[in-house]
Amino acid sequence: MAADIKTIKKIADLAAIFIEENELEAYAAQLDTIINYMEELKNLDIGDTKPMEHILQMNNVFREDKVTGQNMRNELIKNANIAKDGYFKVPAVVDLL
Amino acid sequence: MDYDIIIGLEIHVELKTSSKIFCGCSNEFGGEPNTRCCPICLGMPGTLPVLNKKVLEYTIKAGLAMQCKIAKFSKFDRKNYFYPDMSKAYQVSQYDLPICYDGYVDIDVGDKTKRIGIERIHIEEDAGKLIHDSNGQESLIDYNRCGVPLIEIVTRPDLRSPEEAKILLETIKSILEYTEVSDCKMQEGSLRADVNLSLKRKGSKSLGVRTEMKNINSLRAVQRAAQAEAERQAGILGSGCEVYQETRRWDDNKGESFIMRGKEEAMDYRFFPEPDLPPVCVDEKFLKAIQASIPQLPRQRRERYVNDLGIPRYDADLITSNKHLADVFERASEVCGNPKLVSNWIMTDIMRRINEKGEEILNSHINGDNLGWILSSMERGEITHASAIQVIDVLIETGEEPGNIIERLGLKVQRDEALVVKAVKEVINKNPQALSDYLSGKEKAVGFLMGKSMAALKGRGDPIQVREILKKELQSYL
């Protein structure tokens, strides 16, 4: 199996998603199917098709270096659950760096 | 047991653009919390980032100045992590196709030159700042720095001592200042380094386990952190234990580092291509224009000063350590045509003033044009050495045009022969003791009378002319 229960647990953990113990097996099976499907691609003759590095078929979209933003703190803070003195407030976190 | 120290650096540099990397928010340092951010830098749903063209230019400029190859095709990737300094839960960075790669920087270690490889330079965005409440209950977040353009410079593990690490960082800092892509204010965090270090038993082929120390923000701290880490690892290996692969935090006040996370907790960032930002393709024309904008870098300038202008190496080192100073030196040398004179003045008079008043005097009042003008007036004998110093004093104080200062204070050298002869005669008459000393063969008396004569001319006599006239007058008594 390409994806087992352990893999599902790890992915769920990384994505910060909670999965019930009894759902793990079903997810593992589904993910396994997907990965195996990708494996099939390996058997295809793709000739000299170039690898696709990016899904967008365009490039070089830029903006000029101009300051157009202005203070919109009140509007931004409005969306937060808790704020204090103009800061967003969250439960204590340890430094990650 | 003997070990070789193997060090590589990862250097984060904030670019000095006006606006942020993907939105029009101001990139200025500071500001009231959360007043310089918008839905784009906070990653609100439905927003679309657009790359600031200047960020691309500056990154390529830095890369070219470090002899990098520039990728013809480059893209952005998301580095996923959950931490409130980034409200999007990912940082836009570059994973497998960085914009610059395979370069090098030459550093001077003692009297040797050493080449340090630059593995890559990529673009990314900075994160916000967390303030931890003292009671440990809550954390406050300021997203003003979120979306500030950064480049990360990754060196090859070519450094062999803590001193070399410091010299490399110093050298890269000055390259970034010369190319004007960053102000490199380490105290504001616009230049910070991670130190990767391992020990290798001398003569052995296999590398040791390496540790990483994060976010060191002074040149001195880089050297100290590397030194302490090398000693820590040597202690562990010396007692027969093994070094663990881990991320550590350097505490410069305590002079030691602490473990942040081990290998097991190593981050798994699950990079994937950023779907909101199209790739970047760089063509020759764009590259050439950027190449043309790169000024001569400190090492090349220093060599030119030493070899072509005859400036002592020590002086050339000091002058080129600061781009403003080097620019002032070059322009002043052009204006007055005597680089050695300019360098002497910079090393003494100007350096003293910079130490007293700060570097800002170079940008405000003193520049290459007026310094060169003052020194050439002195060389032509229009003002004395003492007057030149006085003019610079007033210039720094008021910014007044040097020609005006000379006029207003009457500093022009007095060359009217009749006037000088009259003054000298009076001095001799008023000092009969000195005259009789002279007549009895005491040469010292000439110096005394010379001083009196210059004073009588209010310091504005031409010393050569005054001395000549004084000697002639004295000889007439013989």
Ligand SMILES: [Zn+2]
């Ligand atoms: Zn913004």
